[in-house]
Amino acid sequence: MTKKVYVYRSFERFWHWLQAILIIFLAFSGFEIHGLYKFFGFEEAVLYHNIAAYLFIILIVFAIFWHFTTGEWRQYIPTYKNLSKQMQYYLWGMFKNEPHPTKKTVLRKLNPMQKLTYFGLKVLVIPVMVTSGLLYMLFRYPQGNEIQYLNIASLEIIALVHTIAAFFLISFVIVHLYLITTGETLTSNLKAMLTGYEELEDDDESETKKLEENK
Ligand code: HEM
Structure with a gap:
């Protein structure tokens, strides 16, 4: 039995889509700056x-x-539990029509691979991207509070770090676009992020209740 469940709240969807647009635009303008x-x-x-x-x-x-205010950050704490099962599913299970190894619920909406990947993006790739970008900005456009200890050689390193992180982010976007098609149906994940609602297995009443409260 499945039930339509409100999985992604409005701010979450707004954040997701604006972030997607900005990253794609930053990549597009960034690689023009790079000279591509x-x-x-x-x-x-x-x-x-x-x-x-x-x-x-x-x-x-x-x-x-x-x-932090919603407590949703807890969803991103990586776990080894079912991680290898999830990898096996993506590598060959899904091509043999095997069932999803983990069950999606409101309180556990990310599978172990998603947790690990998104955690890596949040604590590593995006901070590196933003920090190197800001250093790049402050170095190139010094206005009063310029970073004086940076020299030309280190600007090259900053540009290199920024570009490498950009490649990571773009690789993520490409894999992400492919993996969103691997939900229960081809478009179920996409629809969920657009509308907030998704058809999920209905066997946990307490979660549904919590979700109604959060609407
Ligand atoms: C808050 C985040 C970011 C900041 C502050 C930032 C800032 C900058 C700055 C100041 C430059 C140099 C512009 C110049 O030459 O004057 C730059 C270059 C670049 N940015 Fe960003 N950026 C950010 C995010 C991104 C993202 C998300 C991507 C791609 C996914 C990206 C890709 C690039 C690329 C490829 C370059 C050219 C690097 C080079 O060849 O030197 N940036 N960025």
């Missing part, structure tokens, strides 16, 4: 990249606040 192609022109690409970066930082601040 010409679209906006270098100067405008830098301007738009900076504006999107500020918006991204503001969004991150709100998202941190939301995760």
